[in-house]
Amino acid sequence: MVAGQKLAIAVCGLHLRGQPLNTQLTALQSTFVKACRSADQYRLYAFTDASGKTKPGMVALPPGSSGGAAVYLEVWEMPLENFGSFMLQVPPPLGIGTVELDDGSSVKGFICEGWVAEACAAGASNIEDITHLGSWLAYLERQQQQR
Numbered sequence: 001m002v003a004g005q006k007l008a009i010a011v012c013g014l015h016l017r018g019q020p021l022n023t024q025l026t027a028l029q030s031t032f033v034k035a036c037r038s039a040d041q042y043r044l045y046a047f048t049d050a051s052g053k054t055k056p057g058m059v060a061l062p063p064g065s066s067g068g069a070a071v072y073l074e075v076w077e078m079p080l081e082n083f084g085s086f087m088l089q090v091p092p093p094l095g096i097g098t099v100e101l102d103d104g105s106s107v108k109g110f111i112c113e114g115w116v117a118e119a120c121a122a123g124a125s126n127i128e129d130i131t132h133l134g135s136w137l138a139y140l141e142r143q144q145q146q147r
Helices: 022-026 080-087 115-121 136-145
Strands: 006-011 031-037 042-048 054-060 072-079 094-100 106-112 127-129
Touching (some): 042 115, 042 136, 054 094, 072 136, 115 127
Antiparallel strands (some): 031 072, 042 127, 094 106
């Protein structure tokens, strides 16, 4: 590892600017790079975890399959030496994997285990497919309007 190296990380939910977990990024000296969209090969879900908190999960579709959409993301740069500390704060079914952006490039970013999509398709009451909204922020806005 070279001192000063940075890792680009795509976030799509609670780590976005203005969201409750954004401080996990800023506390580790991460800096905002850009807002963008993923490639159109993802589905976005809102799921309620065992603690009762609702979170987003972005699931990649198999290559060549249809039904995906582009999801709003933010790309942040984190000092590589802080990445391990960040990973310790990422609970399942979330993880960090490779996320393809709409410009064809790829970065590390939040992904969600595929069982979330399977459970949603099977009718799980604690998971909602929110892909059609295009972003976690649009989901939050819709939830606010429904109150």
